[in-house]
Amino acid sequence: MINAVIRSTGLWTPPDSVSNDELVVCYNAWVEKWNGENADAIAAGQLDAKSPSSSGFIEKASGIKSRYSIDKAGVLDVDRMRPEVRRRNDGEISIMAEAGLAAAREALQRAGRDPADVDGVICSATTMQRTYPCIAIEIQHALGIDGFGYDMSVACSSGTFGLINAVNSIKTGQAKSILLVTPEITTPQLNFRDRDSHFIFGDVAVALLIERDDMADDGWSILDTRMKTSYSNNIRSNLGFLNACENPEPAFEDRYFTQEGRRVFKEVCPMVAELILDQLTANDLSSADMKRLWLHQANINMNMMIARKVFDREFTVEEAPVILDEFANTAGAGSLVAFHRHADGFAPGEKGLLCSFGAGYSIGSVIVEKRTA
Amino acid sequence: MRDCVIRSVGWTVPEASISNEELVEVFNAYADRFNADNADAIAAGAAAEIPHSSEKFIEQASGILNRHVVDKDGLMDIDRMRPRIPHRDKEAMAFQAEFGVSAAKKALEKAGRTADDVDGVIVASSAQQRNFPGVSIEIQNGLGMTRGWAFDMTMACASAIFAMQQARELIRTGQADAILIVCPEIMSAINHYRRREVHFIFGDAAAAILLEAGDREAGGWELQGVRLETKWSNALRSDFGFMNHTEFEDDEPFEAFVDQDGHRVFRDVIPMASSVSSKLISDLGYQPHDIRRAWLHQANIRIVQAVAKKALDREPTADVAPIILNEYGNTSSSSVLMTFDKNSSDMAVGERGLLCAFGAGYGCGAAIIQKR
Numbered sequence: 076m077i078n079a080v081i082r083s084t085g086l087w088t089p090p091d092s093v094s095n096d097e098l099v100v101c102y103n104a105w106v107e108k109w110n111g112e113n114a115d116a117i118a119a120g121q122l123d124a125k126s127p128s129s130s131g132f133i134e135k136a137s138g139i140k141s142r143y144s145i146d147k148a149g150v151l152d153v154d155r156m157r158p159e160v161r162r163r164n165d166g167e168i169s170i171m172a173e174a175g176l177a178a179a180r181e182a183l184q185r186a187g188r189d190p191a192d193v194d195g196v197i198c199s200a201t202t203m204q205r206t207y208p209c210i211a212i213e214i215q216h217a218l219g220i221d222g223f224g225y226d227m228s229v230a231c232s233s234g235t236f237g238l239i240n241a242v243n244s245i246k247t248g249q250a251k252s253i254l255l256v257t258p259e260i261t262t263p264q265l266n267f268r269d270r271d272s273h274f275i276f277g278d279v280a281v282a283l284l285i286e287r288d289d290m291a292d293d294g295w296s297i298l299d300t301r302m303k304t305s306y307s308n309n310i311r312s313n314l315g316f317l318n319a320c321e322n323p324e325p326a327f328e329d330r331y332f333t334q335e336g337r338r339v340f341k342e343v344c345p346m347v348a349e350l351i352l353d354q355l356t357a358n359d360l361s362s363a364d365m366k367r368l369w370l371h372q373a374n375i376n377m378n379m380m381i382a383r384k385v386f387d388r389e390f391t392v393e394e395a396p397v398i399l400d401e402f403a404n405t406a407g408a409g410s411l412v413a414f415h416r417h418a419d420g421f422a423p424g425e426k427g428l429l430c431s432f433g434a435g436y437s438i439g440s441v442i443v444e445k446r447t448a
Numbered sequence: 449m450r451d452c453v454i455r456s457v458g459w460t461v462p463e464a465s466i467s468n469e470e471l472v473e474v475f476n477a478y479a480d481r482f483n484a485d486n487a488d489a490i491a492a493g494a495a496a497e498i499p500h501s502s503e504k505f506i507e508q509a510s511g512i513l514n515r516h517v518v519d520k521d522g523l524m525d526i527d528r529m530r531p532r533i534p535h536r537d538k539e540a541m542a543f544q545a546e547f548g549v550s551a552a553k554k555a556l557e558k559a560g561r562t563a564d565d566v567d568g569v570i571v572a573s574s575a576q577q578r579n580f581p582g583v584s585i586e587i588q589n590g591l592g593m594t595r596g597w598a599f600d601m602t603m604a605c606a607s608a609i610f611a612m613q614q615a616r617e618l619i620r621t622g623q624a625d626a627i628l629i630v631c632p633e634i635m636s637a638i639n640h641y642r643r644r645e646v647h648f649i650f651g652d653a654a655a656a657i658l659l660e661a662g663d664r665e666a667g668g669w670e671l672q673g674v675r676l677e678t679k680w681s682n683a684l685r686s687d688f689g690f691m692n693h694t695e696f697e698d699d700e701p702f703e704a705f706v707d708q709d710g711h712r713v714f715r716d717v718i719p720m721a722s723s724v725s726s727k728l729i730s731d732l733g734y735q736p737h738d739i740r741r742a743w744l745h746q747a748n749i750r751i752v753q754a755v756a757k758k759a760l761d762r763e764p765t766a767d768v769a770p771i772i773l774n775e776y777g778n779t780s781s782s783s784v785l786m787t788f789d790k791n792s793s794d795m796a797v798g799e800r801g802l803l804c805a806f807g808a809g810y811g812c813g814a815a816i817i818q819k820r
Contacts, residue, residue: 076449076621149694162695165682170691195676202579206638206686207604207808209678216680223676225610225811227601230580236599243617247449249674263694264579300623302568302597304582306589308538312579314690317543320522320637321535327693434580437597 079245079285080294081238081443082188084415085181087174087258087280088402091147095130095140095274101151102273103127108153126270133274136336138375142277142403144262145170156267171204172213175258178282179214182254186284186291193284194250196224199237200257201406201434202264203228206316214256222250230310231371231433232302233257233407234281235441238429239300241285242441251290255283259406264312266331275332275373277403281411295418295443298426299358303350303438307342309335310434344377347432348384354440360426362386365394367427369417372399372409381430393420407431421445451662452616454669454817455561455626457789458554459655459782460547461516466523468503468513468648474524475501475647481526499644506648509710511749515651515777517636518543529641531634544577545586548632551654551782552591555628559658563591566658567624569598572611573631574780574808575638576600579690587630596624604684605745605807606676607631607781608657609815612803613674615659625664630656631781638686640706649706649747651777655785662820669792669817672800675728676813679720683712684808718751721806722758725814729759729802732816736761738800739816743791745805746773746783759802781805795819 106125116122133139144150149159160170168176175198183190196218198211203226211224229236234257241253261276288296314330351368355361362385370378375397382395396417398409405412410431421427423445430440479498489495506512517523522532533543541549548571556562569591571584584598603610608631615627635650662670686706721744729736742756742764749771756769770791772783779786784805795801799819806812 146694158694160691160694165685202690203602204691205689206575207602208681208685209603209809209811212678212680212809212811215678223610223678223811225601225603225676225678227599228576228579229582229599240614240617243614243621243623246621247617249613249617260691263691302599304585304588304596304598306581306585308581310580311538313538315578316575316688317533317577317634317637320519320531320533322532323535325535435582435585435598437582437585437599 077246077248078288079242079297080288080446082284082286082291082294083182083186084411085178085185085282086412086415087177089143089145089278092141092143093147093150095133097151098274099128099130101153101156104153105156105268128270128273137274138397138399139274139403140400143279145260145278150262150267158262168217169204169210169213171210171258171260172217174260174280175210175214175256175282176217178280179218179254179256182282182284188284190218190220193220193252193254194222195244195253196220197227197237197241197253197255198224199227199233199255199407200259201228201230201233201261229437230435231373231406231409232431232435232437232439234411235429235431235439236302238283238285238441239302239439242297242300245285245287252284252286255285257281257408257411259408261406264331266328271336272332272334275404277405279402279405279408279412281408281415283411292447294446296446298442298444299354301350301354301440304435307436309338340377343432343436344380346436347381347430347438350438351385351428351430351440354442358442364426365428366421366425368395369410369413369427369429370395371431371433372402372413373404373433375399423447449620452619452671453660453662453820454671455658455660456555456559457655457657457785458551458558459653459786459789460550460554461653461776462518464520465514465516466520468506470524471648472501472503474526474529475644477526478529478642501644501647510648511771511773512648512777513774516653518634518652523636523641531636541590542577542583542586544632544634545583545590547634547654548583548587548630549590551632551656552587552628552630555656555658561658563593566593566626566628567596568618568627570611570615570627570629571600571632572607572629572781573602573633574604574607574635575602603811604809605747605780606805606811606813608785609674609803609805609813610676610811612659612671612815613676613813616671616674619659619661626658626660628656628658631785633780633782635780638706643707645710646706646708649778651779653776653779653782653786655782657785666820668820670820672816672818673728673732674813674815675724675731677720677724678809678811681716681810683709683716714751717806717810718754720810721755721804721812724812725759725802725804728814728816739802740795740799741801742769743784743788743801743803744769745807746787747778747807749773755804
């Protein structure tokens, strides 16, 4: 059977980064304002005073030090605390497509490929900017690709599930070359007035060029793929097209991201480690054969726990690289961004594993092997 | 590589339906009220008068006579003109997942399968009710599947065929033995009932199709090939999304719903859908006359007939290109599956048919199937 290879990767980041300190200054200013406006109700015991956040708390809880945002000014405006973007007309490229396009162009350029070499575009991300037309088709159009595109979503596993779909299309001969694009514009989905989650997400776009193995000698062979989902309400975002029809219509705070962090940690870590170990065994491999794990970048403590279970020993940061300190959680892009940033130092034949996990719950896991340098 | 087979299709529509007459009555009442309230502005040329709709206009433009909807009262309420759906607690099953589960259960029952037989669920529809967890994962859980995977994908009206391609690949590569594709389309929540050009177009329906590896059991329909093409167009658009509230001119979300340039769509989609179908037919080594029937996306009777005529090179009689949109309206991705299910029991072993869906994007997917 034809196999599929990851030929190249590309990345786009917004120009602006927001540090924990900057985020906390804004959040705490809002807390002070809110507590002042509600002082009587708080004194009367009708409302609880809001607690300030701190950079120390954020870093300890998550490992995150900064995040990129499409609009820093809007996020740090105490009277707004959400990104502000100019509405674009139908003739202009959408923000998501523009972000994805930049990452896709870098992936093509790094592989020395022309858009004419590509048959299809999969846009796989937590959510799409509009119902239709598909964002994938807009990216396809901007690149000038004659072929097909579609959008798919599996929250934080969007990148790996999209990669798996691309691999299948190549293995069955449906396509020779596919661009997987994961533009994650996550800061509009955050409630920046929620102390538990205001620091979690960052914006990014990543792209992978997946090709038939006989098109070049380099890149990464796909040895095995796995998908698993198991329903949970512990990470949830209710925003959707039915909101406007719902009675009563949900408030802003009830549409966007919420999570039960501790339960997620407790339930997801063992599920992920078990799936990886099971997958390795099924492929006559063990963790000793894995030079590196590119894990989903949600939380440093989760990654430490999962990597320790998989390796069953102490491990170095080179073996489980971290990008969430700089990027925060970039949803479906996380494990792909970690791969993009930390794919160096592999000799031909050396292997690694990309694994995403998150809302759903969902887990996507892909074993790769380095081809010629 | 092993065959992929269509084992069964199940579908459901809400009980309530709205005739053209009823729809026109509420639209015209709204138009009259708007025109009266804005009489001065209209006279001064500062606002446009809203013209009346009519049953004749709707029937001529589309062939649609009726549509089923999840909430008739909300649509017929001149002050609302959109469905009213009770907000559900997160512990309760989401409305769209529930709709999908009922279609999926019918598909499983018809095939004599249980949830344990299924490896994966793909929800393929115009839009998903929420960002996460995936509606597909909730359906996986709602069916009682204790293992496997699920994901959501969107390709507007062509979603079902695009998902069939993904499912076929997963089955042919041995990663799955059985996959349920579920298309729960609540189009009445996306449609704009105050736009004369579109207010009659859509209906609500959920359909599900079970695809399996061919070696499991005789029967079913062999999925012989699929062809997908997409080509960018702004002529059919729905701008509702997670970034609306970050935009400078933060519209009422309702205003972000369906808008289309019908004439343009008509002109662009017919050649695209017939060319994708013709290419697939010839790629598989067939002639148009080797294909007995075309089950086409039910957008518009004239589009259906024109595509069938071009792709199958003969008169699009009811036997060649069955029509269900008169009763159901355009039910987006579910329509091609419903059309197939309602019009396939008379076909003999060895006979072939074409499934083709097309719509916003533009996206077009075609599949050739053969009765086993």
